[in-house]
Amino acid sequence: MLAKFVFFAKSIFMIEILSGNEAIAQALLESNVRFASAYPGTPSSEILRYGLYLKSKYNLNAYIEWSINEKVALEEALSASFTGIDSAFFCKQVGLNVALDPLMSASLVGTQGAFVVVAADDPGPYSSQTEQDSRMLALFAKIPVFDPSDIKEAYDFSKKAVELSRTYKLPVMLRTTTRISHGRQNIVVQDNIENITLNAEFKKDPARFAATPKLRFILHKKLNEKLFSIASKNSLKFDFFGNILLVSSGLVYSNLYELIQEHKLQDKVTLAKADMPYPLPNIDLSRFEKAIAIEETYPLIELQLNLQGRRNNIVPKEGELSMDVCEQILYNIGVLDSFVPVNIDFKDKPPSLCPGCAHRSAFFEIKQVYSDAIFAGDIGCYTLGVNLGVTDTVFCMGASVSFAFGFDKAFKLSDKNQHVVAIIGDSTFFHTGLSALIDAIHNNAAFLLVILDNSTVAMTGNQKTLSSPVNSLGEAVKPISIEKIVRNLDIGFLEIVDPYDFKKSIEVLKQSKDYIEKNSSIAVIIFRHLCVNTDEGLKNNPIIKVFVDNDCKGCKLCIDEFECQSLIFNEDTKQVEIDRKTCIDCAQCIYSCPFGSIKVLK
Ligand code: SF4
Ligand code: SF4
Structure with a gap:
């Protein structure tokens, strides 16, 4: 929301209330990033969405679009950076696991234009299957990582990440957490983002871009030199003057800063902040009586500087380091005299599918016919099939199909008959379900694959799927048909049914069961019904009171x-x-x- 204009020298700036994710997109485009790709995932999804908004608003010559999965998205943006175009890739923390393979090589090979990886972590977790710290993956991949402690820093550090990446020709990570991504703050931004002249060039250099293992050793050496140089210019920022040192980064730093001021602990503790928690130089902290790292979620600073913290059980090993948890830590280490735990009695109401959601109808129908099956679920709204007793496993994107394969083979090895049903959404099918299906077909597995097709990535904000005939900006693209793919894989049983049609759905499910039993093969049912949480879906939904x-x-x-x-x-x-x-x-x-x-x- 536009608040007011501010004049600095010749430039005109304006103040906008931006979320952390919006601030990141704004800063990257202001820094001339012109290629960005991502796969939707909470809490990161709004970065690309806001990038699309800015592209439209300023009519930018830029490629900004969702991709089929995170690995592909990272590779698309990385290769664009090889041509000198400043690029970025966005994902949630588990998405970075999917993209880790190319990221590991990207650090060795380096970039040409800037290449920024934005990974949004979910301490808690609130909307993820794992609680992990992407900063550790930055260390693992040997790339620098910024950790903003508020939305203004998310904006500033995004710009710094572009600059650092350009300078060292190295991918640079910006790590956010849910509260930074979704919090809002007044940010002074440029009132205009201008088009720049793009001149993609790829200077062939096989010793780098197609390096053999021997050459990778040399690249690794160069990478270590870059990291040493970056670390030597990196430092901690110190506040207050007590004998106990607390070292932190990200939102936890803001929490600690506020608590120290609130409880007037300035003469008891010194607070050190790492804007870039990796790579850190060696820092002599022996002048302090005690040095403790308080950081979310893994002990990245603690391990690098050999501090106390998680390894001494001073800092909880799991969960968000919210204000009250930080307060408890200050009390436990003896700098706070008293601490009253906050006891909020949250009503424990589990999440549930929306009223009228067609996934619920499909689950109810599947349960009628496959009551004795093992249900391998997947990542999406339909994870909530667990409430209806139709989801026995949920692991990671696409795992429903590979799990169904493994279950089927394991029971066959034991000479046992067991019905197995894999349940996956349309976008997750494209993401990684398809490769698992090809493997299962090739290896003669037998199970029912249910593809819940609601034509949207509903859980992360209704992004388009690959079956859409238009891209995120409404431009024509080639729609990818799930049924055409399945048919071309020589699946002997494929039915498409609207789960709102109860009788037809039950009939098709029974037929699939017979087919699997007779042919010991894979059957596929596409349950197709638009998401009722979209305007189009609700408008077209039948109204029967x-x-x-x-x-x-x-x-x-x-x-x-x-x-x-x-x-x-x-x-x-x-x-x-x-x-x-x-x-x-x-x-x-x-x-x-x-x-x-x-x-x-x-
Ligand atoms: S008619 Fe109403 S109560 Fe019944 S399933 Fe639909 S939304 Fe739920
Ligand atoms: S509507 Fe009444 S009778 Fe029917 S299932 Fe619900 S509670 Fe039972």
């Missing part, structure tokens, strides 16, 4: 088995009723009452 009749027995089977949030149990009447404020009149719940008490309103 239902009500719960007075003969409701109050058995709660509908709530337990179908789990729509709009079905609520009235403790006074001991019957189920429909919450009209949230119900979208999809009528999907009528199949969940075995007594026919949920009826269509005529």
Whole structure:
């Protein structure tokens, strides 16, 4: 939101209230980054989205787009940087695991234009399958990493990352965490981002870009020299003047700074901040009585400077280092005299699929036919199939298909019959499910693969999928058809059905079961229905009003088995009723009452 204009010398700046993710995109484009790719993932998704907004707003000659997965996204942006175009890649922390393979080589080979990797971590975690620290992957890949402690620093450090990458021709990481990515702050930004002349050139250098193992050794040596040079210019910033040293980075630094001021601990502790927590130089900290690293989530600074911290159990080994956790640490190390733990009684309401979500209908139907199956789930909204008892495993993107393969083979080795169902979303299928499916087909596996196709990446903000005929800016692109891919893989059973069609869905599921049993082969069902959480999906959704009749027995089977949030149990009447404020009149719940008490309103 535009607040006001500010004049500095000849340039005009303006103040905008930006989220951390928006500030990062703003800073990168202001720094002439003109190629950016990503795969959606909370808490990083808004970086690319805001980049797209800025590209449109300033009519920039830039390529900014979602990619099929993080590995591909990183490689696309990295190769653009080889031509001298300043580039960037964005991901959430688990996405960086997917992209780690090319990143490990990228540090050795180096870049030509700038190449910035933005990894958004999720301490807690709040929306991820792991709690990990991307700064450690920066150390592992041997690339410098900035760790902003507020949104202004996210903006400033993004610019510094571009400069550092340009100077050393090395990928540079900017690590954020959920609260930095999603927090908001007034930021002074340029009032305009101008187009620049792009002149891509690729200077062939096989000793670098196609280096053999022997040459990689030389590249490794050069990389170490770069890191030594960067570390020698890196330092800590010291505040306050106590005998106990606390070293920190990122948001935890801000928490500690605030607590030290609030409790007037300035003469008890010294607070040191690492803007760039890797690579750090050797720093003599022997003048302090005690030196403790307090950082989120792994002991990166602690290990480099050999400080106390997680390894001495001073800092909790898991979870977010929120204000109250930091306060507890200060109390535990004896600099705070008292500490009152914050006890907030959060209502433990598990997340649930949206009312009217077609995934719920599909899960309910699958359960009717494959009641004895092992359900290998995947990453997306449909992870919530766990609430309906239709998700037994959730690991990482695409693992549903490879897990189904492994389960099938393991039971066959044991001469046991076991139905296995892999359940994956459309975007996750493209991401990494497809390669697992090819392997499973090639190796004669037998299971049902359910592809839940709602034509969007719903969980991360409704980004487009590869089946879309337009890109994120509405320009025509080639839509990729899931069914064409599956057909070309010689799958003998492929059906496409709308899970809102209960009878047809049950019929198709039964046919798939027969097919798998008779042919010991893979069957694929694409359950296709637009996400009701999109304008288009809601607009096109059938509207059929239902009500719960007075003969409701109050058995709660509908709530337990179908789990729509709009079905609520009235403790006074001991019957189920429909919450009209949230119900979208999809009528999907009528199949969940075995007594026919949920009826269509005529
Ligand atoms: S609507 Fe049907 S399933 Fe739900 S509580 Fe009433 S009788 Fe039971
Ligand atoms: S009609 Fe039934 S299933 Fe659909 S949103 Fe309303 S309560 Fe939920």
